[in-house]
Amino acid sequence: MSRITTRQLLGLALGVVAAGGALAAGADLGTTQKQATNWVAIAMFAIFVAITLGITKWAAARTKTAADFYTAGGGITGFQNGLAIAGDYMSAASFLGISGLVFANGFDGLIFSIGWLVGWPVITFLMAERLRNLGKFTFADVAAYRFSQVPMRSFAATGSLVVVAFYMIAQMVGAGQLIKVLFGLDYTVAVVLVGVLMMCYVLFGGMTATTWVQIIKAIMLLAGATFLAVMVLLQFGFSPEALFTKAVEVHSKKDAIMGPGALIKDPVSAISVGMTLMFGTAGLPHILMRFFTVPNAKEARKSVGWATTWIGYFYILTFIIGFGAIVNLVPHPELYYVDGDLAKGLRGGGNMPAILLSEALGGNLFLGFISAVAFATILAVVAGLTLSGASAVSHDLYATVFKHGNADSASELRVSKITTLCLGIFAVFLGIAFEKENVAYMVMLAFAIACSANFPVLFMSVLWKDCTTKGAVAGGIVGLVLSVGLTIVSQSVWEAVLKNPKGSAWFPYSSPAIFSMTAAFVVIYLVSKMDTSAQAKLERSLYPAQKVRSETGLGAATASGH
């Protein structure tokens, strides 16, 4: 990409930010205070955009081959990748949503955040080094290592794209709603802005730009959250007990916020949701892809060690932030509640405690910073999703399924860029189409599919010598269909989205994983066992070589030398 185009792009993006702000300033005359705040947030965000587009320009110069595009040439260090994974994983939903849940229910928020962390040890102990040793660009490289390429790749690409699509819709709708509140921008403007910026990062800077956007965002988010938590603890002389005592005193639910409430209903749901989160993380294509950006298994392990540490630390912070919001916001309904009325809820809705707390503790400037962080967070996550969707299409479908491995790097790169463009437009379109829809179930559905379709296939193909193409594809499809089907007939979609009468949902539990993931494993096992074809025999005979490579790293794809 030439110098001039990047400048133009930068100008364009900043222009869109400024124009959007101007629109907002004229749109709503009733809330003058909110407008003044928005300008600080927009200025902060513009700085973030300027820096990240600068990095994109630098990255564009280094993105010449398909390997650069997919994996930044494999030259990211373990520590950098750990931060990038954390940046990829800590979404706006987990920052604003979990602190909002703590604000509303106290203890239940902690249970929820623990669930989002427990997938990481599973990845560390079972997957990270094997992924790195066997794969090159996508998790399909690993799943299809010794199998028949066309069916395996087609399945893995489908699994990736379905997960990416649901995750993406949730992010885009969240982005539009959030930015509407934080910046006063129009919903459509916000969604288009996210789409355009995300396409710039991925299209021109590929994995290198995406990685650095995620790293910068992770640092901003961790720094902002640390500041908030420290300010809260400072108010109470660093005594959590004093903080809790004050929170119980002012909260409408009183002492109930110190114990588990309604989040965990029945043991089956509890275990099923736990499985979804624990094994779903190990099946998310945009997370798995990050393991190919490091030079070797040692760095892959380091990345996941750092990622777990940062994410765990972050969830402890969100718990403190949620309680900090209780003690700082509830006593001042005139400042933070709609019409100054506790019964009408927080200004901007249930996801706002962390944002309003930053206003309470750090004034306008810090409110602007945290709002900009929230926006940056969404960008970093959607960029990662788009990149993994694009690689599923270009590397798995185009290069392997259609070209049978005979595509050259240049044409593969071209296809991935076209796909990025299409996915970006598609994401904006879906974001707008789903504006008024209830998308709360979509992230959980993405996790459910990841743990029921992608994870069992990956796990069995790498660790079980008798696994065959037929078994893996059959089991994966069963997992995919069951996880989607059972979600549709569960309360969160059947009643909340499809508006069927309350109590009519056929599937009574909060997550399908306990059934769909188990079914996937059973089908993989049975079909593989029954598969006596010559192909199956060949695939089993290839297992020892695959195992040697996955365990020792001998023959693993190496960094392409930047």
Add this chain to the structure above:
Amino acid sequence: MNEDIVARIEANPKYHELVSKRNSFGILLSILMIINYYGYILLIAFNKQWLSTKLAAGWTMSIGVPLGIGVIIITIVLTNVYVRRANSEFDDLNAELIKEVTK
């Protein structure tokens, strides 16, 4: 990677030592992690009352809070314990193995 090297690695006792040591360590930590997480979740599902009990008389903090934070810290510790041992002891063993079979 050629058949010859695969055969030599499979014939080398260090390979089997590496695989069995690292895998059993991974499985052990996975079991600890499952106990850590599901223990907590099942406690919530079956004994909400106990988790709401105060840490001591006159306290506001319930038993559930430090336990929950503890689950997070244990998760971080287990992950890093694995990373540390795999990156030193197991990787050294791996390096020795590769040196032996490729010389």
